[in-house]
Structures are given as C-alpha cells and as structure tokens.
Amino acid sequence: MATYILRRLIQTIGLLFLLSIILFALVNLAPGGPLSAFGGKRIRPEKIGILKRQFGLDQPLPAQYIYWLAGNDWTQIDTDGNGIKDASGVRKGILRGDFGFSYRTRQPVLQEIGKRLPNTITLMGITMLVALAIAIPLGIFSAIKQYSVFDFLATTFSFAGQAVPEFWLGLLLILIFYAWLKNPWTGEPLLPPGGMFSLEGGFSVTDRISHLVLPVLTGALGWVAWYSRFLRSSLLEILPQNYLRSARARGLPERRVIYRHALSNAMIPIVTLLALDLPYIFTGAVLIETIFAWPGMGRLYYQAAVERDYPLLMAVLIIGAAFIILSNLLADILYAYLDPRVRYE
Amino acid sequence: MFTKSRTLLFLTFMVITILVLASCGPAPVSTPTGEAAPSEPPGNTVPTVETNKNITMVIAEDPPSFNPIVSDTGYDALVMELVMLGMTDIDPSGNIFPELAAELPTIENGGVVLDEKAGTMSVTWKMRNDIQWQDGVPVTADDVMFTWNAISDPTNGSWIHGSDYIDSVEKVDQYSFTVNYSSIYPGYLTQFGGEQLAIWPAHYCKADQGFVAWDCGRQPLSDGPFTLKEWVEGDHMTFEKNSNFYQAGKPEIEGVVIRIVPDAAVRKTMMMNGDADIDMWINVNTINDLKDSTTAKVSLSPTDRWVMRLFMNEAAKGTIDSTATPHPILSDVRVRQAIRMAVDVDTINKQVFYGLAHPVWTELFRPPYVCDVPRPTFDPEAAKALLEQAGWKDTDGDGVRECHGCGTAKDGYKMEMQFNTYAEYGEPLELTQQLIAEMLGNVGIKMNISVVEGSVLWDLAENGGIEQSGNFDIDLWDDGYAGIDPTEYLSEAYSKEAMTPGKGWNFFRWNNPAVDALIGETYTLDEQTRKDTFCAIADFINEEVPEIHLFTVPNADAYSARLEGVQSSVNDLVTWNIADWKIK
Numbered sequence: 003m004a005t006y007i008l009r010r011l012i013q014t015i016g017l018l019f020l021l022s023i024i025l026f027a028l029v030n031l032a033p034g035g036p037l038s039a040f041g042g043k044r045i046r047p048e049k050i051g052i053l054k055r056q057f058g059l060d061q062p063l064p065a066q067y068i069y070w071l072a073g074n075d076w077t078q079i080d081t082d083g084n085g086i087k088d089a090s091g092v093r094k095g096i097l098r099g100d101f102g103f104s105y106r107t108r109q110p111v112l113q114e115i116g117k118r119l120p121n122t123i124t125l126m127g128i129t130m131l132v133a134l135a136i137a138i139p140l141g142i143f144s145a146i147k148q149y150s151v152f153d154f155l156a157t158t159f160s161f162a163g164q165a166v167p168e169f170w171l172g173l174l175l176i177l178i179f180y181a182w183l184k185n186p187w188t189g190e191p192l193l194p195p196g197g198m199f200s201l202e203g204g205f206s207v208t209d210r211i212s213h214l215v216l217p218v219l220t221g222a223l224g225w226v227a228w229y230s231r232f233l234r235s236s237l238l239e240i241l242p243q244n245y246l247r248s249a250r251a252r253g254l255p256e257r258r259v260i261y262r263h264a265l266s267n268a269m270i271p272i273v274t275l276l277a278l279d280l281p282y283i284f285t286g287a288v289l290i291e292t293i294f295a296w297p298g299m300g301r302l303y304y305q306a307a308v309e310r311d312y313p314l315l316m317a318v319l320i321i322g323a324a325f326i327i328l329s330n331l332l333a334d335i336l337y338a339y340l341d342p343r344v345r346y347e
Numbered sequence: 348m349f350t351k352s353r354t355l356l357f358l359t360f361m362v363i364t365i366l367v368l369a370s371c372g373p374a375p376v377s378t379p380t381g382e383a384a385p386s387e388p389p390g391n392t393v394p395t396v397e398t399n400k401n402i403t404m405v406i407a408e409d410p411p412s413f414n415p416i417v418s419d420t421g422y423d424a425l426v427m428e429l430v431m432l433g434m435t436d437i438d439p440s441g442n443i444f445p446e447l448a449a450e451l452p453t454i455e456n457g458g459v460v461l462d463e464k465a466g467t468m469s470v471t472w473k474m475r476n477d478i479q480w481q482d483g484v485p486v487t488a489d490d491v492m493f494t495w496n497a498i499s500d501p502t503n504g505s506w507i508h509g510s511d512y513i514d515s516v517e518k519v520d521q522y523s524f525t526v527n528y529s530s531i532y533p534g535y536l537t538q539f540g541g542e543q544l545a546i547w548p549a550h551y552c553k554a555d556q557g558f559v560a561w562d563c564g565r566q567p568l569s570d571g572p573f574t575l576k577e578w579v580e581g582d583h584m585t586f587e588k589n590s591n592f593y594q595a596g597k598p599e600i601e602g603v604v605i606r607i608v609p610d611a612a613v614r615k616t617m618m619m620n621g622d623a624d625i626d627m628w629i630n631v632n633t634i635n636d637l638k639d640s641t642t643a644k645v646s647l648s649p650t651d652r653w654v655m656r657l658f659m660n661e662a663a664k665g666t667i668d669s670t671a672t673p674h675p676i677l678s679d680v681r682v683r684q685a686i687r688m689a690v691d692v693d694t695i696n697k698q699v700f701y702g703l704a705h706p707v708w709t710e711l712f713r714p715p716y717v718c719d720v721p722r723p724t725f726d727p728e729a730a731k732a733l734l735e736q737a738g739w740k741d742t743d744g745d746g747v748r749e750c751h752g753c754g755t756a757k758d759g760y761k762m763e764m765q766f767n768t769y770a771e772y773g774e775p776l777e778l779t780q781q782l783i784a785e786m787l788g789n790v791g792i793k794m795n796i797s798v799v800e801g802s803v804l805w806d807l808a809e810n811g812g813i814e815q816s817g818n819f820d821i822d823l824w825d826d827g828y829a830g831i832d833p834t835e836y837l838s839e840a841y842s843k844e845a846m847t848p849g850k851g852w853n854f855f856r857w858n859n860p861a862v863d864a865l866i867g868e869t870y871t872l873d874e875q876t877r878k879d880t881f882c883a884i885a886d887f888i889n890e891e892v893p894e895i896h897l898f899t900v901p902n903a904d905a906y907s908a909r910l911e912g913v914q915s916s917v918n919d920l921v922t923w924n925i926a927d928w929k930i931k
C-alpha cells in the first residue's frame with residue numbers, strides 16, 4: 003500500500019507539471035487579455051507599455067512560463083522600458099512558493115487566496131455536512147420503504163432539488179425570508195440577505211448561524227438530492243442479497259440488519275463520492291457566493307477569470323487541480339481501506 | 348462492523364478538518380493611524396447605531412485600491428472620494444472647483460503664463476495652508492512633488508492625462524508649485540485632481556514600493572472627510588468621520604459602511620427594505636422598480652456620459668487601412684446613412700429601456716460643449732431607396748440585398764455582416780442588438796449577431812482584440828469622453844493616426860484630412876475657438892457617419908429617503924460631495 007501511495011504521489015507531481023503547462027497555455031492563449039481590464043474600454047497606449055513591463059507580459063510566452071514556474075531573480079530584466087536589461091527580477095516562481103501578485107490588487111496571490119479560503123471552507127463544509135445529515139436518513143428510508151408515499155415524496159423532492167437552479171432558488175429565499183417574512187417580536191427581517199455576519203452587535207453564534215441558513219439551504223439542496231438518490235439505489239442493490247437473508251435467518255433484529263450489515267456496505271460508494279466532492283470545499287460555489295454576498299473562492303476565481311488576472315487565475319487553477327488529484331487519490335485509498343476486497347499492489 | 352466505524356471515523360475526521368480550517372479566519376487590516384489591529388472579532392468594530400448617523404453603501408465588488416489611476420474600476424474612485432483630496436474636482440454640471448488648491452490658476456489671475464511663440468505654458472498652483480493629513484501633518488507642495496515623481500517613475504509609475512505634455516514640476520514654496528508644459532494643454536485644471544487623481548502623503552507612502560503597488564494605496568492616510576477603519580476583503584469596509592477634516596462641522600455623517608453585495612437584485616431589495624443607503628450605478632430596471640418606493644429614491648445625473656453607438660468599419664474586416672482595403676459594404680457613405688435611417692431609437696428606448704434612455708445623435712451633446720446637430724429621422728423607406736441608389740438590390744427575392752453595380756464590391760456580393768456587442772452590459776444591450784438586427788433586416792441588410800466578452804472586444808490587436816485589429820463589420824457598445832474636456836477623446840477617436848492599432852481608437856478607420864486639421868486647432872485656451880472647432884468636427888461626423896450615435900442611459904444612483912444632498916454625477920462618483928450629505 004505504501005509503495006502504491008508513493009507511486010501515486012510521484013505521478014501526481016508529474017501530472018501537475020503537465021497540467022501547469024496546459025493551463026498556462028490555455029489561460030494565455032484564450033482570447034482577451036488582462037490589459038483590457040485597465041482603463042475600461044480604452045486602454046491608454048501610454049499605459050500599455052508600463053503595464054506590460056510591470057506584469058512581465060513583455061516577455062515571450064515560454065519565458066513567461068519559466069518566470070512563473072521558477073522566478074526571474076536569476077536573470078536581468080528591463081524595468082524602465084528603454085530596452086536595456088538593467089536589474090534582476092524579483093519573482094521567485096511557484097516552485098519556491100511565489101505565485102506572483104494579482105494584477106487587480108497588486109497583492110500577493112497567496113495572500114488573496116488566504117483571505118477567501120477560510121470563508122469558503124466554512125460555507126461549503128457546513129453545506130456538505132448539512133446535506134449529508136439530511137441525505138443519509140432520506141436515502142435509507144426511501145430504500146427500506148421503497149414505493150411508499152415517503153419514497154415518492156423523497157423522489158419528487160430529489161428531482162426538484164436537482165432541477166432547481168441555485169440562482170433562482172437563492173433569490174426566492176431572499177425574497178421570502180428577508181423581504182417578506184418579519185420577526186414578529188422585533189419587526190426586523192427574519193433572516194439577513196447575505197454577508198457572513200452583522201457589523202453591529204459583535205460576535206454571536208446565532209448571528210453567524212442566521213447568515214448561514216439561506217446559503218447553506220440553497221447549496222445543500224442539490225447535494226441532498228444527489229446523495230440520497232445514490233444511497234437509495236446503493237441500498238436497494240444490497241437489500242436482496244443472501245448475506246442479509248442469512249443474517250435475518252440467524253434471528254438478528256431488522257434494525258441491526260439494515261444499519262450494521264446493509265448500510266456499511268452501501269456507504270462505500272458514498273464515501274468515495276464524498277471524497278471526490280471534497281475539492282468543492284476549496285473551489286467554492288460562484289453563484290451562491292454571488293447571491294449571498296459571501297466572500298469566498300468562487301467569486302475570487304470568477305472575477306480573476308473575467309478580468310484575465312493571470313497569476314490569480316493560475317494559482318486557483320493549479321491549487322484546485324492539486325486538490326482534485328489528491329481527492330481522487332484519497333478516494334482510491336479509502337476504497338481499499340473500507341472494502342477488504344479491493345487491494346492495490 | 349469494521350467498515351461502519353471506519354466510515355464514522357472518516358466523517359469525524361472531515362468535520363474536524365473543516366472546523367480547524369474554518370477557524371483560521373482572515374486577519375483584519377491594521378489601521379494607518381498606527382493603532383493596534385482590533386483584537387475583537389471584526390463584527391465588533393462599528394458602534395451600535397443609536398444616533399443613526401451611520402450610512403451603508405452597497406456595491407458590487409471590492410475596490411482594487413484607493414488609487415483609481417491604477418485600475419480605474421469606479422469602485423476605487425468611490426472610496427478615494429471618501430478619504431483623499433486632489434487639487435480640484437468637478438461638480439455634476441461640469442464646473443471645476445478647488446479642493447487642495449486655494450484658487451483655480453487662470454491667465455487672468457496670473458496662474459497660467461503662455462508662451463505663444465514657443466507654444467508652451469506654465470501653470471502655478473497655490474495650495475490651501477489649512478489642510479492636514481489625519482495625523483496632523485500639513486498637506487504641502489512636497490506631497491504634490493512626491494505624487495508626481497511616483498507617477499512618472501518609469502518602473503513602478505503610471506500615466507495621467509496630459510502627462511506627456513509635462514516637462515517638469517517644480518516646488519515654489521511650501522504651498523505652491525509650478526507645472527511646465529511643452530505644449531498648450533487645455534485640460535490642466537483637472538490634471539492633478541478630478542475623479543481619479545489624489546495627492547498622496549510623502550511622509551506616509553513608501554516611494555520604493557511604487558505608485559501602483561504601495562501599501563498606502565490600500566491603507567490610505569486620509570485628508571478627506573472620512574478615515575478608513577477596517578477592510579475585510581469581499582465583505583465590507585468601514586469608515587469613520589475624520590475629525591481633522593478642514594471644512595469645519597463636516598461631514599455630518601459619523602460613519603460609512605460599504606458592504607460588497609455582488610447581485611444587483613439583492614442590492615435593490617436591500618434598498619427597498621431600508622437596509623442600505625446608497626446603491627451606485629443602478630440600471631434602468633432598478634430605476635423603474637424604485638420609482639414608487641418610499642424608502643429609496645433615485646438621483647439622476649444632469650447629463651449622461653456613455654453614448655451607445657454603432658461602430659461601422661470602413662476598412663475591410665481584419666484590415667486597418669480604409670483607403671487601401673475599403674470595406675465591401677460600409678465604405679460607401681450612402682450605406683452608412685441608410686443604416687442610420689433604418690434604426691428606430693425611440694422604439695428601442697420604449698421596448699428595452701422603459702423610455703428612460705435619452706436619444707443622442709452627436710458626440711458633443713453635453714455642457715459646456717453642446718453642438719446644434721439636426722436629429723436624423725427614422726425613415727426605412729428612404730433607407731431602402733438610398734440602398735437601391737447605392738447599387739444594393741435584392742433581385743433573388745431572399746430578403747437580402749446583393750451588390751448590383753454598388754462600386755465597393757463585386758456584383759452579387761451579399762449585404763450580410765457580422766454584428767458584435769459585449770456580454771457584461773447584460774440583457775438590455777443584447778435586446779437592443781436584436782432589435783437593431785431586425786430593423787436592418789427589414790431594409791434588406793442581414794446581420795449575424797454575436798455577443799463577446801469585453802476583454803476580447805477591447806484587447807490589444809496583438810492579442811486578437813476585435814476593435815483594435817479591425818476584425819469586425821459593425822459593433823455596438825457605449826463610449827464617450829470622461830470629464831468635461833473632449834479634446835483628447837476627439838483626437839484619439841477621429842484622427843488618422845488613431846487608425847493604427849495601439850495608437851488610438853479610430854475603430855471606424857475614418858480618414859478625413861480636414862478633421863485631422865481641425866483636431867490640431869482644438870489645442871488652445873481660447874474657449875470660443877475650441878467650441879467652434881468641436882462643432883465643426885461634429886458636423887463632419889454627422890455628414891460622413893463613421894458611427895451612429897443612438898442614445899445614452901441615465902447615470903443614476905439610488906439613495907435612501909433619509910439622506911439629503913445626494914447628487915449623481917457623470918463627472919465623478921456619487922460620493923463626490925459626501926461631506927455635504929445630511930441625514931433627516
């Protein structure tokens with residue numbers, strides 16, 4: 003197993019290196035460039051030269067990639083635009099942990115990400131936990147009471163949950179819980195329209211939770227539908243199996259048969275799925291963050307993409323890719339760990 | 348048995364990981380006054396609104412910094428107006444008023460000295476001596492010198508309008524300095540002020556960090572009505588009254604909270620619910636929705652800024668020289684005139700903009716330079732007749748005209764063109780595009796519509812920017828000059844030099860030597876000459892139709908009914924006069 007993990011980790015590094023070349027090329031070759039975000043519709047010709055030098059865009063693309071990867075502090079660059087290389091660069095490159103600065107804010111990229119990442123992890127983590135807390139019982143009851151009224155209701159709810167677009171649901175929830183419904187005691191809106199916390203009144207757990215309710219509900223709905231359907235079909239496959247029949251024949255109570263013997267096997271694919279969904283906790287959800295004014299990674303990424311903020315865009319893409327690859331590895335390892343039949347040699 | 352407990356173990360591990368990661372919250376920015384960063388959570392920094400003298404603004408995105416010269420998003424200028432002053436600023440009617448300046452330098456008061464023979468000028472500014480930074484240090488000519496040196500630094504500097512005409516900036520004494528120009532530069536009054544440039548504190552900003560990236564650009568030292576207290580990126584900014592502000596008794600507002608709320612519908616709902624006091628740059632849908640609101644009002648700027656227009660490429664698609672490679676359809680002025688007659692601006696206004704847009708048919712439509720250009724008539728029949736006369740006829744009955752002796756293309760060439768607009772503006776512009784395509788279809792011109800990202804439309808030619816490389820037939824977007832001085836804009840949009848990619852924005856590739864000569868004549872301080880010359884250029888544009896001006900949409904900001912003194916302006920952001928706002 004250890005050799006397997008080591009081999010996969012080495013593959014991951016190779017894969018990330020390859021990905022970095024592809025992503026760098028895609029991001030740079032896509033139509034549109036970062037300079038059009040400066041000066042609105044009319045980039046000043048006078049500004050173009052300055053900005054290109056400041057962003058390192060005056061170099062050919064392969065050189066830009068090398069500087070991005072390995073820095074430019076080992077070579078001379080032209081800083082004042084007179085065509086003479088007059089000073090050594092200051093970039094260290096991502097291999098030495100320098101992801102550069104954001105074109106938009108001129109702040110280090112990692113600092114930008116560091117400010118947004120905890121917010122996204124809070125929102126997406128809680129969303130995922132809430133989704134699982136609803137989806138698992140829902141899936142179990144739907145399976146053991148197959149074709150019951152409950153099952154039909156759960157099925158309908160799941161399809162609706164998959165089909166309803168987040169931006170529509172989010173706005174609807176804001177209208178209902180912020181604009182229409184009022185707290186009967188204070189006359190204040192029942193729930194805030196967005197943000198992470200109120201600016202008045204200081205820290206309070208209820209305040210934090212009240213800000214989480216709507217975005218978590220909006221985000222969880224799709225996951226609830228997805229996981230409950232998955233668990234239901236996974237359980238339905240297992241329920242008629244012989245080992246469960248023999249468990250019942252030995253006189254085990256039905257509760258024990260379902261929860262200990264059936265569910266533990268039905269959960270294996272769910273845990274794998276879960277591991278594959280982990281990257282969302284890093285990348286966030288653009289629509290939910292936008293509607294509920296949640297300062298997370300999704301919005302940061304979206305803005306970087308629209309404004310062609312290459313260093314920020316590349317950092318989010320590369321770190322996101324690393325998360326996805328590692329989550330896949332985690333899923334594979336977990337699979338072997340949970341299911342004794344699976345062995346990697 | 349085993350599997351279940353391991354599953355639980357995994358889930359528990361996940362919960363713990365999430366909680367641990369989530370607890371590493373963002374650190375609040377430290378305040379520039381040197382106070383220690385607040386140790387309590389960020390939610391505790393604004394006092395409870397007992398007097399209700401705090402206001403909340405909702406805006407779509409974080410400002411990149413307080414320095415609009417660097418990235419010009421509008422949000423940076425919005426917050427700059429809260430904390431920073433320039434030499435001058437412009438009011439909504441286009442009048443320039445002094446901020447740091449004691450008076451506006453003119454020829455009459457001796458502030459401006461012209462050297463007619465050499466064609467140069469020098470401007471001496473006198474500054475107020477009663478303005479201090481929030482730490483009590485006076486704002487002096489040293490700060491101006493420091494700011495200019497930082498801007499003109501070739502490595503970490505930037506560019507301000509007219510800076511190419513500046514030979515040198517010299518300090519005269521503590522409160523005055525002289526700018527020497529290599530040319531007559533009519534825009535000198537707003538060069539060190541206006542909506543974009545602030546004077547930066549020499550004793551606080553670090554020159555070696557560079558103008559574009561220095562820390563004081565994000566944690567500014569204030570000489571304006573407010574000081575920055577806290578900035579949690581992507582969420583909110585808080586400001587409190589600057590007790591050191593030079594205008595006694597102002598501002599009346601005690602504190603300003605800016606919340607970042609990306610979704611326009613949510614911002615509007617917050618305004619209607621009375622939870623927000625300012626929503627800047629609202630669109631026509633919101634203006635329409637707020638018209639009956641009791642909690643929110645709408646302030647319209649007395650003039651508009653952005654003119655929606657059709658850019659018609661007189662050079663063949665993908666080329667930039669309209670003389671060597673003329674456009675097969677659009678190089679004939681009669682075709683351009685016919686297109687103008689075929690577009691019904693009033694219908695677009697009624698169907699898409701609730702009648703709130705203002706039809707505009709010339710570049711020079713706002714004070715102080717208003718030219719009397721007759722409004723073109725909407726007449727599709729006349730448009731058809733003109734197209735027939737120009738040699739474009741539909742003989743095969745498919746509804747699309749072909750060239751039959753048109754003179755600009757081979758016989759049989761179809762009157763079919765690419766028609767672009769940009770995506771960021773949103774639905775109203777896409778509907779406008781569809782309506783125009785339909786209107787042109789009615790006179791036999793087939794338009795293939797496409798919507799592209801702004802970063803593709805306006806990028807450099809070498810990156811495939813559609814406008815700069817001339818890779819279009821007809822484009823639809825909004826443009827116009829900033830501030831009150833169209834001089835540079837006209838030169839950059841209509842001169843022959845501006846046809847070359849990277850040299851300007853003559854995207855129509857309109858080449859008229861007479862206009863080139865007129866543009867040269869606008870560089871003077873004689874107002875009557877300037878006005879006459881601008882209008883002569885406007886007449887040329889009207890006759891030769893390199894572009895078709897359509898309409899402007901109102902420049903509007905929503906404000907809560909409890910505020911007084913809010914006045915939207917195209918010359919600045921809504922916060923331009925925040926020191927004068929009152930709370931009922």
